[in-house]
Amino acid sequence: xxxxxxxxxxxxxxxxxxxxxxxxxxxxxxxxxxxxxxxxxxxxxxxxxxxxxxxxxxxxxxxxxxxxxxxxxxxxxxxxxxxxxxxxxxxxxxxxxxxxxxxxxxxxxxxxxxxxxxxxxxxxxxxxxxxxxxxxxxxxxxxxxxxxxxxxxxxxxxxxxxxxxxxxxxxxxxxxxxxxxxxxxxxxxxxxxxxxxxxxxxxxxxxxxxxxxxxxxxxxxxxxxxxxxxxxxxxxxxxxxxxxxxxxxxxxxxxxxxxxxxxxxxxxxxxxxxxxxxxxxxxxxxxxxxxxxxxxxxxxxxxxxxxxxxxxxxxxxxxxxxxxxxxxxxxxxxxxxxxxxxxxxxxxxxxxxxxxxxxxxxxxxxxxxxxxxxxxxxxxxxxxxxxxxxxxxxxxxxxxxxxxxxxxxxxxxxxxxxxxxxxxxxxxxxxxxxxxxxxxxxxxxxxxxxxxxxxxxxxxxxxxxxxxxxxxxxxxxxxxxxxxxxxxxxxxxxxxxxxxxxxxxx
Numbered sequence: 001x002x003x004x005x006x007x008x009x010x011x012x013x014x015x016x017x018x019x020x021x022x023x024x025x026x027x028x029x030x031x032x033x034x035x036x037x038x039x040x041x042x043x044x045x046x047x048x049x050x051x052x053x054x055x056x057x058x059x060x061x062x063x064x065x066x067x068x069x070x071x072x073x074x075x076x077x078x079x080x081x082x083x084x085x086x087x088x089x090x091x092x093x094x095x096x097x098x099x100x101x102x103x104x105x106x107x108x109x110x111x112x113x114x115x116x117x118x119x120x121x122x123x124x125x126x127x128x129x130x131x132x133x134x135x136x137x138x139x140x141x142x143x144x145x146x147x148x149x150x151x152x153x154x155x156x157x158x159x160x161x162x163x164x165x166x167x168x169x170x171x172x173x174x175x176x177x178x179x180x181x182x183x184x185x186x187x188x189x190x191x192x193x194x195x196x197x198x199x200x201x202x203x204x205x206x207x208x209x210x211x212x213x214x215x216x217x218x219x220x221x222x223x224x225x226x227x228x229x230x231x232x233x234x235x236x237x238x239x240x241x242x243x244x245x246x247x248x249x250x251x252x253x254x255x256x257x258x259x260x261x262x263x264x265x266x267x268x269x270x271x272x273x274x275x276x277x278x279x280x281x282x283x284x285x286x287x288x289x290x291x292x293x294x295x296x297x298x299x300x301x302x303x304x305x306x307x308x309x310x311x312x313x314x315x316x317x318x319x320x321x322x323x324x325x326x327x328x329x330x331x332x333x334x335x336x337x338x339x340x341x342x343x344x345x346x347x348x349x350x351x352x353x354x355x356x357x358x359x360x361x362x363x364x365x366x367x368x369x370x371x372x373x374x375x376x377x378x379x380x381x382x383x384x385x386x387x388x389x390x391x392x393x394x395x396x397x398x399x400x401x402x403x404x405x406x407x408x409x410x411x412x413x414x415x416x417x418x419x420x421x422x423x424x425x426x427x428x429x430x431x432x433x434x435x436x437x438x439x440x441x442x443x444x445x446x447x448x449x450x451x452x453x454x455x456x457x458x459x460x461x462x463x464x465x466x467x468x469x470x471x472x473x474x475x476x477x478x479x480x481x482x483x484x485x486x487x488x489x490x491x492x493x494x495x496x497x498x499x500x501x502x503x504x505x506x
Contacts, residue, residue, distance in 0.1 A: 034164055037236050041156050041168050043209035045175040047111050047148035050118055050202045052179030054141035057125075057195065058084045059297050060187030065134075072130050079131060081452045084295045086135050087142035088445035094146020095437025101147070102434060106223075107155035108215045111148055115207045118144035119200055126196035137196070142441075149417075150437040154429055157421035158216040159236055161246075162489045166337070167330065169418030174325040177409060180294065181322050217247070221254040253494070274423040274497050275432045277481055282440040284474045285416045288348055289467035290408050291444040292451040293401070300397075300460070320402045324409035336486040337415050341478045344411020349471035351404035356464035358396045412474065422485045422493055 062083060065075045075083060094114070101110040121140030124133045152172050160168045179202070186195055214232035221229045230247055237243045293300065297317060328340060424432045454463055485493050 034161065036238060037160055037164070037168070039209075040159055040213040040236065041171055043206065043213050044108075044111055044152050044155050045171045046202050046206035046209070047114055047144075047152055048172040048175040049179035049182075050141075050199060050206070051145035051148055052176030053183045053199050053202070054118070054121070054138075054145055054179075055087065055176070055291075056180045056183050056294050056297070057138075057141075057199070058087075058295055059184065061192040061195065064192050073128065073134075075131075077452070081449060083131075083134055083138060085445055085448035087138045087145070087295075088291065088441045088448055090139035090142025090144075091146030091149065091441035092438050092445060093139075094143040094148075095150050095434050095439075095441055096146075097143070097434070098147050098150035098437060099431045099434030102151050102154065102429075103219075103222075103431065106215050106219045107151050107158065108210060108213060110151040111155065112207055112210050114144040114147040114151075115203045116144075117141070117147075118203045122196045122199040122203075126193050128193075141199075146437050146441055149440075150433045153417045153421035154424075154433050155216055157418070158218045159214075161237070162487055165422070166418065166486060169421065170325060170328050170414035172417055173328075173409070173414035174322070177321045177325045177413075181319055184317075218250055218254060221251055226251070249489070271425055271428065274425060275428065275435075277483075278420045278424055278432065278436050279439055280477065281416045281419060281482070282436045283443055284470060284477060285412050286440055286443040286447060287467070287470040288345075288408065288412060288474065289352065289404075289447070289463065289470075290413070292448045292463070293404070295448055296451065297401070300401075316398065317401050317405050321405040321409045324406040325414055328410045328414050336484050337419060338478060338482055338484050340411040341415055341482060342411075342475060344407045344413075344415075345471045345474040345478065347407025347410070348404055348412070349468050349475075351400045351407060352464045352468035352471060354400040355397065355404070356461040356468060358400065359459065359461035359464065419482070419485065423483065423497070425494055425497070 062075065062080050065073055065083075066080060068074045094117075098110060101113065105113065117140040121137040121142075121144065124137035124140065128134045128137065149172075153169065156168050156172065157165060183195065186198055190198065214235055215228075217229040217233040217236075220226075220232060229250075230243075233247050233250075234243050237246070331340065420433060420436050421429075424436075451463060483493075483496065488496075
């Protein structure tokens with residue numbers, strides 16, 4: 001007797017087949033599965049929010065202090081340049097400390113420890129009654145920023161699964177941008193002392209949230225705390241069946257790299273190549289001019305003929321920067337890292353070139369500038385006509401700066417941090433990330449301190465032409481040296497540098 005079809009097995013007789021999951025359902029499932037990773041990432045990147053807030057604190061504060069009626073707080077041109085640049089010295093010191101603390105305390109505790117200098121720095125600036133308190137406060141907030149800049153990208157990359165690591169890798173830069181935008185917005189409403197008081201809030205929230213988050217499983221395994229590492233990974237991945245396979249992969253990689261890096265190994269290409277790529281990317285990132293432009297954004301607008309008030313221009317640029325990082329976060333795991341780096345450098349080149357040409361040949365402001373010694377630009381040798389504030393030509397500085405910030409925030413901003421945390425070898429990740437931050441902020445200090453000197457000696461157009469040339473160098477460097485890491489685990493990326501198989505990451 002023939003068996004009924006309902007009782008038959010196999011796909012041919014599947015009476016009620018399941019409909020394939022829609023992209024929306026898969027996205028929803030991914031969000032639910034990774035929601036604890038998102039929470040831990042959010043807790044960590046609040047440190048980047050504070051970093052971005054502190055970085056641009058000088059933009060509205062310097063003009064206010066230059067017009068201060070209090071002689072103890074009135075800034076001269078030289079004092080204002082130190083107030084703008086000393087933050088980067090603190091950040092370099094923070095990166096240097098991260099070389100020790102990241103591997104000694106772990107990524108999470110290092111991030112939490114940054115709250116101490118950050119809170120102290122904001123308190124000093126809020127209650128400042130002399131220049132030394134302002135400078136010390138700036139240096140302390142810079143130290144905290146340098147420490148978090150080295151530790152947070154590593155922490156995020158080590159807890160994130162490959163499928164969302166690109167998007168999450170952009171969140172440190174995203175939160176730094178959001179912090180800067182918040183400062184610009186609050187600068188329209190609050191006096192400069194209350195801006196420092198407001199900076200304390202995110203620091204306290206970060207410490208509170210991080211105290212409930214796990215440490216990086218990779219760091220725990222490197223310290224022989226295997227059971228704690230498995231618990232941390234299980235908590236982050238929501239107790240999935242794949243956790244044990246992922247744990248074994250991480251454990252195997254950590255065991256193979258349990259010893260410290262020797263000087264002989266440091267000369268091995270598989271060790272120094274990724275470190276050198278990360279260092280050069282951070283070096284070129286700063287040479288594009290991002291830090292001096294952000295630090296002196298409002299004074300730069302004060303020194304050019306602009307249609308809108310400089311404070312409003314600075315806030316608009318901050319909003320554009322935030323939107324651009326959001327675009328990068330959403331497209332990084334789709335378009336890939338290298339494509340966005342190419343697009344980013346091209347946009348920055350065009351924007352810097354436009355700014356330089358505008359300053360060289362465009363109109364000059366009707367009223368003399370009073371901010372940051374930018375009024376001493378070498379304009380006498382050119383024939384720029386004065387312009388009225390209603391001339392649409394005066395939109396060029398704002399639009400060009402918006403495009404520069406957009407280009408930077410789409411690629412060389414977030415991806416440089418992400419690649420640093422992805423390609424550095426595990427055994428040297430803590431030290432190497434700190435070294436990258438040290439090099440980055442020493443470069444930023446040199447640029448920020450010399451920016452005003454170059455402007456006063458040669459004119460505002462010269463730095464912009466230099467930044468444009470660096471963007472061309474960045475394009476060549478990306479094509480020749482930067483690997484594509486989209487969709488690869490950290491262990492796979494490290495294997496690529498060991499084997500030298502270039503097809504592996506294409």
